[in-house]
Amino acid sequence: MTNETVFIDKALIPHHLNFGNFAVAWTKGNFAVYFLNSVIYTVCVVTGIVFISSLAAFAFSRLKFPGKNIIFYMFVGAMMIPLPGSFVALFVLVTKLHLVNTRFGYILCMINVGLSMSILLLKTFFDKMPPELEDAARIDGCGKLGIWWNMAMPFARPAIAVIVIFNSLNVWNEYILAMLLLEDTKLMPLQRGLVVFQGANSTDYPVLMAGLTMAAIPIILICLAMQKYIVKGLSSGEVVG
Amino acid sequence: MNSKVKATAILKDNLQNFFFVLPAFAIFCIFYIYPFYKMINLSFYDWRGIGPMHFIGLANYKELMSDHLWWNSIWHAGYITLIALTFQNVLAFALALACDREIRLKRFYRAVFFIPPVLSEVVVGLIWNWILNPQMQNGQYIGLLNHFLYTSGFPQLVHNWLGDPKTALTTIAIVHSWKGFGWGFIIFLAGLQTIDKQLYEAAKVDGASAWKTLTNFTIPMMLPVILVVVILTILGSMQVFVLIIAMVNEGLVNHTDVPVTRIFSAMQNVNRFGYACAEAVIFGMILVCVSFIMKKLSDKAKQA
Amino acid sequence: MRKVITLCSCFMLVLLAGCSQPPKPSNKLHLWHWMTDRNDTFLKLAQEYKQETGIKVSIQLFAPSDSYSQKVIAAAQADVLPDIYGILDKKSIVADFIKAGLVADLTDAMDADGGSWKNSLFDKGLADKSFEAGNIYGVKPGIYGVPIDVTNEQMLYNKKLLSKAGINAPPKTFDEFIKDAQALRRVGITPFVSGWGELWLLDCFASNYAFNIMGEEKIFATYRGKVKYTDPDWIKVFNIFTELRDKGVLIDGIVTKGNKYAEQDFALERAAFAFNGSWCVNVYHNMNPNLDYGVMPPPPISSAYPLKIWGSAGSSFVVNAGSPNKDKAIAFLKWLTAKKQQVVLAQETNNLPSNKEALSVISPILEEFARGMDQSTHPNIWPLNEDPSVSEAFDKGIQDIIIGEKTPLQVAQDVQEVKDRQMAKGNYSR
Numbered sequence: 001m002t003n004e005t006v007f008i009d010k011a012l013i014p015h016h017l018n019f020g021n022f023a024v025a026w027t028k029g030n031f032a033v034y035f036l037n038s039v040i041y042t043v044c045v046v047t048g049i050v051f052i053s054s055l056a057a058f059a060f061s062r063l064k065f066p067g068k069n070i071i072f073y074m075f076v077g078a079m080m081i082p083l084p085g086s087f088v089a090l091f092v093l094v095t096k097l098h099l100v101n102t103r104f105g106y107i108l109c110m111i112n113v114g115l116s117m118s119i120l121l122l123k124t125f126f127d128k129m130p131p132e133l134e135d136a137a138r139i140d141g142c143g144k145l146g147i148w149w150n151m152a153m154p155f156a157r158p159a160i161a162v163i164v165i166f167n168s169l170n171v172w173n174e175y176i177l178a179m180l181l182l183e184d185t186k187l188m189p190l191q192r193g194l195v196v197f198q199g200a201n202s203t204d205y206p207v208l209m210a211g212l213t214m215a216a217i218p219i220i221l222i223c224l225a226m227q228k229y230i231v232k233g234l235s236s237g238e239v240v241g
Numbered sequence: 242m243n244s245k246v247k248a249t250a251i252l253k254d255n256l257q258n259f260f261f262v263l264p265a266f267a268i269f270c271i272f273y274i275y276p277f278y279k280m281i282n283l284s285f286y287d288w289r290g291i292g293p294m295h296f297i298g299l300a301n302y303k304e305l306m307s308d309h310l311w312w313n314s315i316w317h318a319g320y321i322t323l324i325a326l327t328f329q330n331v332l333a334f335a336l337a338l339a340c341d342r343e344i345r346l347k348r349f350y351r352a353v354f355f356i357p358p359v360l361s362e363v364v365v366g367l368i369w370n371w372i373l374n375p376q377m378q379n380g381q382y383i384g385l386l387n388h389f390l391y392t393s394g395f396p397q398l399v400h401n402w403l404g405d406p407k408t409a410l411t412t413i414a415i416v417h418s419w420k421g422f423g424w425g426f427i428i429f430l431a432g433l434q435t436i437d438k439q440l441y442e443a444a445k446v447d448g449a450s451a452w453k454t455l456t457n458f459t460i461p462m463m464l465p466v467i468l469v470v471v472i473l474t475i476l477g478s479m480q481v482f483v484l485i486i487a488m489v490n491e492g493l494v495n496h497t498d499v500p501v502t503r504i505f506s507a508m509q510n511v512n513r514f515g516y517a518c519a520e521a522v523i524f525g526m527i528l529v530c531v532s533f534i535m536k537k538l539s540d541k542a543k544q545a
Numbered sequence: 546m547r548k549v550i551t552l553c554s555c556f557m558l559v560l561l562a563g564c565s566q567p568p569k570p571s572n573k574l575h576l577w578h579w580m581t582d583r584n585d586t587f588l589k590l591a592q593e594y595k596q597e598t599g600i601k602v603s604i605q606l607f608a609p610s611d612s613y614s615q616k617v618i619a620a621a622q623a624d625v626l627p628d629i630y631g632i633l634d635k636k637s638i639v640a641d642f643i644k645a646g647l648v649a650d651l652t653d654a655m656d657a658d659g660g661s662w663k664n665s666l667f668d669k670g671l672a673d674k675s676f677e678a679g680n681i682y683g684v685k686p687g688i689y690g691v692p693i694d695v696t697n698e699q700m701l702y703n704k705k706l707l708s709k710a711g712i713n714a715p716p717k718t719f720d721e722f723i724k725d726a727q728a729l730r731r732v733g734i735t736p737f738v739s740g741w742g743e744l745w746l747l748d749c750f751a752s753n754y755a756f757n758i759m760g761e762e763k764i765f766a767t768y769r770g771k772v773k774y775t776d777p778d779w780i781k782v783f784n785i786f787t788e789l790r791d792k793g794v795l796i797d798g799i800v801t802k803g804n805k806y807a808e809q810d811f812a813l814e815r816a817a818f819a820f821n822g823s824w825c826v827n828v829y830h831n832m833n834p835n836l837d838y839g840v841m842p843p844p845p846i847s848s849a850y851p852l853k854i855w856g857s858a859g860s861s862f863v864v865n866a867g868s869p870n871k872d873k874a875i876a877f878l879k880w881l882t883a884k885k886q887q888v889v890l891a892q893e894t895n896n897l898p899s900n901k902e903a904l905s906v907i908s909p910i911l912e913e914f915a916r917g918m919d920q921s922t923h924p925n926i927w928p929l930n931e932d933p934s935v936s937e938a939f940d941k942g943i944q945d946i947i948i949g950e951k952t953p954l955q956v957a958q959d960v961q962e963v964k965d966r967q968m969a970k971g972n973y974s975r
Contacts, residue, residue, distance in 0.1 A: 052265045053265060055262070056262045056265035058261060059259075064254075064258060065259045077529050080528035081524075081525030088279075088615075088618060088622050089276035093271075093272070093275050095625055096623070108271075108272065112272040112273060117473065121428070124465045125435065128435055155435075158430075162428055166424075179607050179612040180619060184605070191361075196608065216359060216364075219359055220356070227427070230434065289638060291622075291641040291642055376810070377735075404798035404800065405948075490743055490802070490803045491743060493944070494941050494945050509611060509614065510933055510937055512634070512638060
């Protein structure tokens with residue numbers, strides 16, 4: 001594809017593919033570095049969210065402690081308030097914590113972004129877990145952590161798959177917070193590379209398209225891989241014991 | 242003595258339980274409370290993002306109450322949400338039910354339905370701008386939709402979908418639903434997996450019709466999941482904005498304004514950070530109320 | 546359980562740890578910018594600079610420009626701005642940055658050596674970040690920014706499409722323009738496209754004609770609240786859009802069109818006229834190298850006052866007043882705007898150089914743009930600006946006229962209503 005044919009072709013599939021665009025996108029967009037960063041961010045954030053949110057959701061669903069409901073509604077309420085108003089404050093905070101321009105700072109912020117929704121979704125699934133399952137586990141000598149890990153997590157596997165997909169997508173496609181909190185080109189995620197192609201004034205559409213395609217492939221693969229878990233549970237009889 | 246031991250045991254238990262929530266709670270407190278506090282605080286100020294801050298009390302809120310553009314934007318978001326709740330979620334639920342059964346090519350469908358949510362808003366904007374393009378060149382419609390309508394014998398339906406105040410918002414709502422229904426689909430599908438299939442068999446043995454099984458059995462079982470999807474749809478649709486910018490830029494006059502674009506506009510076009518924060522606070526409160534009502538409604542439905 | 550506790554404590558420790566260091570002078574400069582199209586050239590120039598002087602300039606790109614603006618505002622709050630950066634906001638915000646001590650006064654550096662640096666640059670480019678004596682913002686007069694290119698917004702015409710409609714010369718007056726547009730319509734060509742989904746571009750077009758119809762004194766008097774938007778002259782400005790609409794001049798869907806899409810339309814010959822900034826030369830060249838077009842100022846509608854186009858610094862850099870490397874930063878900017886580097890920037894990115902001496906190397910079409918600098922003006926060099934809320938109502942009102950929802954009089958009344966409200970709040974001069 002060239003810039004002209006992008007606009008003129010009515011066919012969805014271009015008449016002649018130019019694989020050179022992919023090479024240009026890869027090298028010019030500095031994709032190798034960004035790609036690796038995006039993988040690191042996605043893996044860390046998603047793993048963090050799955051553990052932290054499932055622990056919390058398990059407690060909200062199954063355990064008792066004072067202030068439980070208030071804290072839960074706080075999390076749910078936090079989802080409702082749009083973030084744009086707090087960008088400046090967030091940056092000041094992260095700077096004060098000396099986490100600006102660090103991978104760790106960005107990862108923590110992204111975990112925070114995904115936490116509420118994940119807790120809400122997981123709690124809904126944990127609530128559906130039959131109490132007999134829990135009792136059986138307790139008789140087998142499982143502690144609370146054991147029940148969480150051995151019973152609740154496998155039971156909620158479809159929901160965890162949804163959370164993995166949702167948050168992977170979120171991190172993979174995110175760039176506003178990355179721009180705000182990171183500085184070094186070496187730390188930037190993939191979307192930074194794509195933004196360069198959508199220049200302020202000129203956009204190189206064929207290269208942009210090639211870049212978008214390359215950026216989308218890994219995430220589509222993750223989604224397809226995770227989808228298996230959403231439906232696998234039942235066919236293998238693992239989930240409902 | 243005995244009760245004291247018991248009390249310490251309970252305390253220890255509570256503390257232990259609380260440790261499950263602690264990581265989430267700590268991150269939340271650090272990264273949410275301070276920005277949130279700052280936002281509420283700023284909403285009482287007149288501030289341009291830099292320079293001096295003037296405390297003006299409730300003036301931002303007072304102005305907000307009579308700002309009809311703001312309340313229109315909430316109505317617009319509500320309209321998009323309504324379409325998403327009905328059109329998008331019913332479709333998602335029906336498709337999830339279908340894919341839960343043994344149908345041919347269900348793997349394929351599952352993959353296909355999930356492509357739109359994976360696409361970034363930029364791509365969706367590019368695709369739909371190209372489909373909805375209202376222009377003509379050399380006597381042919383450039384946009385796919387108008388071209389299709391014209392060549393398939395409905396020239397009277399050819400329309401500037403995004404340029405007409407009557408259709409712009411609905412068009413956006415439909416594109417938004419197109420992009421979003423995959424989420425509902427996949428969560429519903431996950432929810433359906435947790436229903437014991439033996440119960441379906443039992444219903445079949447009892448001679449219940451497919452419709453009866455659905456209304457008496459599947460839907461009640463799915464109620465909590467439906468509630469989550471509804472809440473997520475409300476949140477996702479009320480806070481939609483990247484898609485709108487990608488499709489109509491700064492908007493068709495004010496007919497496509499939604500709360501988040503108003504907040505951005507207050508920050509970037511007119512440099513009123515305090516006002517933007519007041520908008521965000523009010524908007525958040527509205528969303529909390531809506532979700533609370535949803536929760537109460539579903540609790541009632543559960544009891545019934 | 547214990548693991549969780551240990552994990553959490555580590556977590557808190559990491560978060561609370563860290564100590565701050567005061568900035569020290571060094572041989573490394575930090576520069577933040579938003580110009581995706583110029584990033585490669587900047588990096589290349591920074592390399593050269595390091596070889597010449599041993600000073601490393603770390604160039605960091607943040608895009609899109611909205612994200613960049615937010616980053617700069619946030620960094621200003623946290624006091625972590627780099628040595629060199631740009632402020633994309635309105636003049637009043639630039640003034641706030643200066644008053645907060647975040648921008649260095651460059652007047653002395655500009656005036657050194659008999660003003661050789663200052664004299665090499667376009668006045669209009671310098672004026673963008675300069676403050677006159679007695680300015681309404683209360684800023685100490687001086688030059689606070691270094692323009693690295695200049696730009697202006699004009700009209701473009703596609704020669705091939707015009708000749709298809711039997712038009713041999715571009716229109717000289719607004720009436721001729723309307724006639725030409727109708728001739729184009731008759732042969733099935735869309736006359737005019739512009740990215741009026743982006744309010745500033747629409748505002749720019751309307752402002753050009755406001756200057757033409759009533760002159761700058763009356764415009765500024767309106768901003769001061771002395772003249773109302775319901776004044777016949779302002780109605781005339783609004784009427785231009787009624788006429789453009791009724792005579793079928795505008796492309797379908799112009800009020801939601803982003804400039805990127807408008808640029809595609811013109812580059813792919815879907816419209817005969819366009820209204821765009823000088824950066825378009827590069828854009829059109831990338832999309833359609835064979836496009837044959839010319840540049841003209843918007844055709845005047847009245848002979849009462851000269852029609853002014855907008856022209857100013859395309860992008861400027863400022864130096865952080867709190868930077869320990871202030872002098873080195875200024876030296877780098879001086880080097881960046883010297884003839885040799887400006888030639889490189891102009892050639893590689895097809896922008897109008899801010900250094901007048903570099904003009905000799907630009908393409909013929911850019912030269913046509915450059916000629917417009919003489920009759921240009923810009924909100925950033927006006928003594929005062931309209932309240933942004935009023936501007937927003939004004940631009941949205943014009944969109945309303947274009948889609949046929951409101952008459953010019955209704956819009957004028959609506960805008961005046963917003964104006965009265967803002968005047969009552971006492972912040973008309975922001």
